[in-house]
Amino acid sequence: MSAPLLQLDGVNAYYGDSHILHGVSLAVAPGQVLTLLGRNGAGKTTALKSIIGIVRPRSGRISFAGGEITHLSSYRIARAGIGYVPETRGIFPSLSVLENLTLAARGAEVANGWTLERVYALFPRLAERRTSGGATLSGGEQQMLSMARALLTNPRLLLLDEPTEGLAPLVIAEIETVLARLKEDGLTILLVEQNLAFALAFADQVALLGKGQIRWTGSPRDFVAADAVKHAWLGL
Numbered sequence: 001m002s003a004p005l006l007q008l009d010g011v012n013a014y015y016g017d018s019h020i021l022h023g024v025s026l027a028v029a030p031g032q033v034l035t036l037l038g039r040n041g042a043g044k045t046t047a048l049k050s051i052i053g054i055v056r057p058r059s060g061r062i063s064f065a066g067g068e069i070t071h072l073s074s075y076r077i078a079r080a081g082i083g084y085v086p087e088t089r090g091i092f093p094s095l096s097v098l099e100n101l102t103l104a105a106r107g108a109e110v111a112n113g114w115t116l117e118r119v120y121a122l123f124p125r126l127a128e129r130r131t132s133g134g135a136t137l138s139g140g141e142q143q144m145l146s147m148a149r150a151l152l153t154n155p156r157l158l159l160l161d162e163p164t165e166g167l168a169p170l171v172i173a174e175i176e177t178v179l180a181r182l183k184e185d186g187l188t189i190l191l192v193e194q195n196l197a198f199a200l201a202f203a204d205q206v207a208l209l210g211k212g213q214i215r216w217t218g219s220p221r222d223f224v225a226a227d228a229v230k231h232a233w234l235g236l
Contacts, residue, residue, distance in 0.1 A: 002029065002030055003066065004027035004028055004029055004030075004063075005028055005029065005030045005064065005065060005156065005157055005188050006027065006028040006051065006062075006063070006064050006082075006157055006188070006190065007026075007027045007028075007061075007062070007063045007064075008024055008025055008026050008027070008047070008050075008051070008060065008061075008062050009025050009060055009061045009062075009063075010023045010024070010025055010059065010060040010061065011023070011024045011025070011047075011050055011057045011059075011060035011061070011062060012024075012057060012058050012059045012060055013043075013046055013047075013049075013050045013055050013056075013057045013058065014058055015046075015055075019212065020043050020046045020212050021043050021046055021047060021050065021057070021212050022211075022212040022213045023060070023213065024043070024047060024060070024209070024212070024213065024214055025214060026207050026214060026217070028157065028188055028190055028205075029188075029204075029205075030188055031186040031187075031188055032188060032189075032204040032205060033183055033188075033189045033190075033191060033202045033203050033204050033205075034189070034190050034191070034203070034204065034205045034206075034207060035191045035192075035193060035199045035200065035202065035203035035205070035206050035207070035220075036190065036191065036192045036207050036208075036209060037193075037196070037199060037206060037207070037208050037209070037234065038208060038209035038210055038233065038234070039210070039233065039234060039235070040194075042209045042210055042211065042212065042233075043209050043211075043212040044161075044192045044209055045087060045161055045192065046212075047192075047209065048084065048086075048159045048161050048190070048192060050062065051064075051069075051077075051082065051159060051190070052074055052077055052078070052082060052084045052159060053069070053072055053073055053074035053076075053077045054074055056071065057070055064077070064080055064081070064082060064157065065080065065081065065156065067080070069082075078153060078155075079106075081154075081155050081156035081157060082155055082156070082157045082158075082159065083150035083151065083153050083155030083157070083158045083159065084150060084158075084159045084161075085143075085146045085147050085150045085158070085159065085160045085161060085163060086146070086161050087161040087162045087165065087192075089142045089143055089145070089146040090146060091134045091137075091142055091145050091146055091149070092134055093133065093134040093135035094133065094134065094135065095133070095134055096130065096131050096132060096133055096134070097126050097129050097130045097131070097132055097134065097137070097145055098116075098130040098131065100134055100145055100149055101116060101119065101126075101130075101145070101148060101149055101152055102116075103149075104149040104150070104152045104153055105152040105153075106152065106153050106154055113154045114151045114152050114153075114154050115152075116152070119148040119151055119152060122148070122151075122178060122181065123144045123145075123147075123148050123178070125141060125144060126141070126144055126145060126148055129141060138171075139166055139167060139171075140167050140168065140171030140174070140175075143163060143167060143171070143175065144174070144175075144178075147160075147163070147175075147178065151182075155187075156187075156188060157188045157189070157190065158182070158187055158188070158189045158190070159189075159190050160189060160190070160191045160192065160193075161192045162192055162193060162194060163175055163179075163191075163193065164193065164195050164198055165194065172195070172198065176198065176201070179191075179202050180202070183202055189202070191203070196234075196236075200220045200223070200224070203220045204219075204220075205217065205218070205219065205220075206218060206219065206220055206222075206223045208223075208229065208233055208234070210232075210233040215229065215232075215233050216229045216233070
């Protein structure tokens, strides 16, 4: 088996004096989708923020593509090849769709990398609204813009935090189509998602976070059969 593209070893993270992540260890293999599940407040978003450098772990190690990134600045982590789509979407509301995308664009180091033309083909609605201000977009359009902007950094790993939250079923179906394309292209993805059916549809591996600790890992099929684990940590 190939070495993990992303690996967390014993990561402890805090907000002030509040201990959020307790020795979290997980690994994401190249070309795979790891879905991170857990109740609200379990530490899922904090895990993503620790990877991208918004939250600095107090101890433990985070490695990406064979190099340690634990204490790097967020912009250096992004330049190393990690794209981040936050739960808040984080677009620039005063800028147009095109301006949001242009700011993020970075030249691809491989053939068939992400360009404006390619993201417009993936998100036709953004092409139609390229001159519209970010503040005028619907929630679904803002989510598409956030994802497209992350792709234009040409990441090797994409962090997705609750991409379907608050979206209408038709928009969720569009996001499903996009993720299916990205998975087919072999992009490595770490997905945080509360919509269980959506999350499991794309997962190669599942990790369950509870009270800041990894409580279970395994395949989607094994997770579906793990009734005691689902009841204890997800209330299902």
